[in-house]
Amino acid sequence: MRGILLRGGRILDPSQKMDETADLLIEKGKITAIGKDLHEARSRKRGDKTIEPIILEIQGKIVSPGLIDMHTHLREPGFEYKETIETGSRAAAAGGFTAVACMPNTNPINDNHSVTEYILRKARACGLVRVYPIAAISQGSKGKVLAEMGDLRDAGAVGFSDDGKPVMNSMLMRRALEYAASFSMPVISHCEDFTLSQGGLMNESFVSTELGLRGIPNAAEDIMVMRDIALAEYTGTAVHIAHVSTAGSVRFIRDAKDRGVKVTAETAPHYFTLTDEALRAYDTNVKVNPPLRSQHDVEALKAGLRDGTIDAIASDHAPHASTDKDVEFEYAASGMVGLETSLGLSLKLVEEGVLSLHDLILKMSTNPAAILKIHGGSLKTGSAADITVIDPAREWTVEVKAFRSKSRNSPFQGRRLKGRAVLTIVGGEIKHREDG
Amino acid sequence: MRLSSKDILGMKNLSVEEIELILETAESFMEISTREIKKVPTLRGKTVINLFFEPSTRTRTSFEIAAKRLSADAVNISSTTSSAVKGETLIDTARNLEAMNPDIIVIRHSCSGAPQMLAGLVKQSIINAGDGAHEHPTQALLDMLTIRQKKGRITGLKVAIIGDIAHSRVARSNIYGLTKMGASVIVAGPSIMMPRDIAGMGVVVHHHMKEAVKNADIIMMLRIQLERQEMNMFPSLREYANYYCLNRESLKWAKDDVLVMHPGPINRGVEIASDIADGPSSVILDQVTNGVAVRMALLYLLAGGES
Numbered sequence: 001m002r003g004i005l006l007r008g009g010r011i012l013d014p015s016q017k018m019d020e021t022a023d024l025l026i027e028k029g030k031i032t033a034i035g036k037d038l039h040e041a042r043s044r045k046r047g048d049k050t051i052e053p054i055i056l057e058i059q060g061k062i063v064s065p066g067l068i069d070m071h072t073h074l075r076e077p078g079f080e081y082k083e084t085i086e087t088g089s090r091a092a093a094a095g096g097f098t099a100v101a102c103m104p105n106t107n108p109i110n111d112n113h114s115v116t117e118y119i120l121r122k123a124r125a126c127g128l129v130r131v132y133p134i135a136a137i138s139q140g141s142k143g144k145v146l147a148e149m150g151d152l153r154d155a156g157a158v159g160f161s162d163d164g165k166p167v168m169n170s171m172l173m174r175r176a177l178e179y180a181a182s183f184s185m186p187v188i189s190h191c192e193d194f195t196l197s198q199g200g201l202m203n204e205s206f207v208s209t210e211l212g213l214r215g216i217p218n219a220a221e222d223i224m225v226m227r228d229i230a231l232a233e234y235t236g237t238a239v240h241i242a243h244v245s246t247a248g249s250v251r252f253i254r255d256a257k258d259r260g261v262k263v264t265a266e267t268a269p270h271y272f273t274l275t276d277e278a279l280r281a282y283d284t285n286v287k288v289n290p291p292l293r294s295q296h297d298v299e300a301l302k303a304g305l306r307d308g309t310i311d312a313i314a315s316d317h318a319p320h321a322s323t324d325k326d327v328e329f330e331y332a333a334s335g336m337v338g339l340e341t342s343l344g345l346s347l348k349l350v351e352e353g354v355l356s357l358h359d360l361i362l363k364m365s366t367n368p369a370a371i372l373k374i375h376g377g378s379l380k381t382g383s384a385a386d387i388t389v390i391d392p393a394r395e396w397t398v399e400v401k402a403f404r405s406k407s408r409n410s411p412f413q414g415r416r417l418k419g420r421a422v423l424t425i426v427g428g429e430i431k432h433r434e435d436g
Numbered sequence: 437m438r439l440s441s442k443d444i445l446g447m448k449n450l451s452v453e454e455i456e457l458i459l460e461t462a463e464s465f466m467e468i469s470t471r472e473i474k475k476v477p478t479l480r481g482k483t484v485i486n487l488f489f490e491p492s493t494r495t496r497t498s499f500e501i502a503a504k505r506l507s508a509d510a511v512n513i514s515s516t517t518s519s520a521v522k523g524e525t526l527i528d529t530a531r532n533l534e535a536m537n538p539d540i541i542v543i544r545h546s547c548s549g550a551p552q553m554l555a556g557l558v559k560q561s562i563i564n565a566g567d568g569a570h571e572h573p574t575q576a577l578l579d580m581l582t583i584r585q586k587k588g589r590i591t592g593l594k595v596a597i598i599g600d601i602a603h604s605r606v607a608r609s610n611i612y613g614l615t616k617m618g619a620s621v622i623v624a625g626p627s628i629m630m631p632r633d634i635a636g637m638g639v640v641v642h643h644h645m646k647e648a649v650k651n652a653d654i655i656m657m658l659r660i661q662l663e664r665q666e667m668n669m670f671p672s673l674r675e676y677a678n679y680y681c682l683n684r685e686s687l688k689w690a691k692d693d694v695l696v697m698h699p700g701p702i703n704r705g706v707e708i709a710s711d712i713a714d715g716p717s718s719v720i721l722d723q724v725t726n727g728v729a730v731r732m733a734l735l736y737l738l739a740g741g742e743s
Contacts, residue, residue, distance in 0.1 A: 204632050205632055205633060206632065206633035206636040206637075208631070208632060209631035209632050209633055209634055209636070209637070210448075210608070210637065211548055211549065211570060212548040212567070212568050212569035212570030212571070212605060212608060213548050213549070213568070213569075213570075214569075215631075215632060217632075281552070282548070282549030282552050282553060323525075326525065326527055327525055327526065327527070328526055328545065328547035328549065328550050328553065329547060329548065329549045329550075329553075330546075330547040330548070330549075330568070331547065
């Protein structure tokens with residue numbers, strides 16, 4: 001296999017606080033060198049006998065550790081009409097992700113080792129991006145009995161979540177945190193007090209009042225974030241809060257971090273890009289759970305991203321077919337696709353001055369790797385060559401028809417974005433290349 | 437003057453001029469319903485489909501009579517006879533109806549936004565006959581017609597809307613319409629029944645009957661739905677009636693010439709006492725009569741008629 005030399009890019013690696021213009025050499029699937037004029041130096045050393053690496057001129061582009069989407073729905077097994085591991089992986093690679101963590105709300109639910117193994121086998125077979133299964137906290141994600149966490153870990157699951165459903169039973173959540181911790185596994189909590197949110201279709205606000213859609217109050221999320229923080233603090237375990245959408249959550253997480261509680265958090269691009277005003281036309285593509293909130297919440301999320309309260313940006317890529325979405329708002333499935341727009345929308349934060357590029361990469365690569373305790377998120381020599389090359393100047397228009405994902409449920413159709421991944425390299429192999 | 441949109445989806449999108457046009461047109465149609473032969477040929481050859489996904493007697497009948505008095509052909513489809521029970525989507529139902537070339541589709545649906553969805557999908561005119569807790573524009577228009585007939589104006593009147601505002605499309609449409617026409621609107625009921633930030637719609641919120649109806653020109657009572665009790669919207673009908681039933685006692689606080697309105701069907705003894713519903717202040721049956729005229733006006737205007 002020929003190596004790859006990425007020449008003249010801006011190497012940005014939060015894991016080693018590196019930000020310099022240099023060459024990066026990939027050999028045998030690993031990063032073997034970073035430095036100035038690598039090619040010339042190596043040619044001189046080895047003469048003409050070595051196999052020349054493929055040289056890619058990437059001046060003006062950013063070389064980032066491979067982006068990791070820690071919250072994705074790949075829908076397989078069970079909902080292959082929405083997405084498959086293969087189409088989802090293609091979407092991930094096209095969006096600049098070298099790895100994704102996939103949520104367990106498949107059919108059957110990923111609550112046992114055979115489903116985990118099935119996902120891993122399928123992912124290996126398509127050989128695109130790294131797929132890390134998140135397994136269910138409870139059997140059938142029913143919130144009653146713990147899943148076999150040890151067995152699931154041994155099968156290759158990297159974390160636990162009943163995503164899509166809250167763990168309403170506080171005792172079960174306590175047990176999950178304690179038991180998962182004994183296997184050094186993260187628990188990802190979908191924070192939603194179902195007794196408050198039940199039947200809700202959107203953020204409870206003036207907009208929901210005008211639209212006559214039943215609201216989901218911020219408190220439904222805030223209460224569960226507080227509960228999970230209390231449980232993590234009491235038991236001394238770690239908890240990761242999924243898709244933070246409210247100002248309250250940001251505040252509680254910030255306070256908890258200040259006290260030393262092992263809490264981490266993610267939010268998704270749509271939560272800092274859109275508000276509930278986007279629902280005015282009853283567009284089912286903006287029906288998500290948790291719901292799009294107010295401008296006040298958007299500002300709080302940005303502040304939380306800026307000061308480090310929110311550790312990660314994850315897409316919550318939730319593909320749905322038109323049959324799930326082209327129905328009355330109340331009957332429509334929740335969720336939007338995100339893998340192919342996540343980076344472009346997040347780069348807007350850099351343009352707005354909310355995040356530095358360094359911090360953006362931290363939240364889309366280094367931190368997700370650390371939270372999930374998976375490798376990646378680093379360009380250190382010797383590590384696997386999972387690399388995303390980003391062209392920050394590339395302007396493009398979101399075109400859902402061009403998505404690699406099987407689904408088209410994005411409200412960002414037609415939106416102009418600046419910056420996108422032009423090269424996605426996994427284990428030293430180019431998995432996606434954006435021409436032009 | 438014509439209506440600016442092909443559809444009537446809600447009061448929010450109607451201008452003051454359009455509301456006046458509709459009310460004036462309705463006035464001119466009132467007389468037809470009092471004739472011996474209650475039929476004019478105005479919409480002969482036009483087809484109106486009443487697509488009702490929610491049970492309704494009053495509104496559906498009113499639309500049907502309105503269409504027939506204008507000589508349009510009216511076809512009624514109710515949820516029990518529709519394809520919905522066979523699992524057909526609203527979009528497919530709409531496309532199939534569209535293929536039969538009707539002129540106007542009247543839709544009632546339990547989901548807020550369903551008429552909007554339909555309007556964007558088919559070329560026919562859509563009239564919203566009530567969608568979820570969103571809007572019920574024809575009800576608001578017939579209420580406004582009734583107020584105008586009895587009071588001669590809407591501007592400057594004090595209107596109290598009382599009951600379950602959170603779940604009421606009648607309240608929302610009336611708030612949009614009445615505030616646009618210059619009335620001041622008070623909404624009242626238990627705090628549980630007030631939707632979030634309702635004051636943003638330009639209304640004053642009260643939780644006590646006395647404050648709400650004090651000096652009111654119009655009192656609109658809303659129907660209390662028993663099943664809301666299970667959602668803890670109120671502890672019991674008995675307690676609700678104790679505090680929010682419009683009776684002889686509470687009516688005293690209003691102006692002497694107050695009009696009592698109700699979109700129906702009424703729960704006697706719950707939100708309104710029988711003697712009030714049947715009393716001299718009540719215009720509940722005038723509302724029903726006016727409903728036919730308002731719907732005739734809308735069918736006429738949407739079918740291309742001018743004032």
